Amino acid sequence: MTENNVEIIRRLYDAFETHDFNVIAELFDPDVEIYQSELLPWGGDYKGHDGAVTFFTGLLQHIDSKVTVEQIVEAGDRVVEVGRTVGTTTNGSVPFDVPEVHVWQVRDGRIVRMESYVDVPLMLKALS
16 A cells, blocks of 8 residues: 555654654655755755755754644645644753744655745744
8 A cells, every 4th residue: 555645744753753764764765855944054955865864964963853743734745744843952952842834745655855944033042
């Protein structure tokens, strides 16, 4: 049985939580594109598995967080997740609880694009 796009994204969030990097790599297309605001220390445009590693390494250098999924909506080849990222900063263990939205694009069972949007001023306040 083939997974639908929402199931793929839910499996990805489970893999994020357990740090199952094999599943994450399996779900990301080799040419995956990742975007997050350049205003954040780890933000920018990233491409491919190497780019994904660079993005997530940068993210983990600054924050230790968990995404709390509040809603997931499928829209064709896109899946929109609305929730919160909750955790602490790594430079001072400052707690944060920041609204976020992820827009995922899935093609042929693989994630080809991730766009991550957070409340940038609130996140920057926690990081300062």
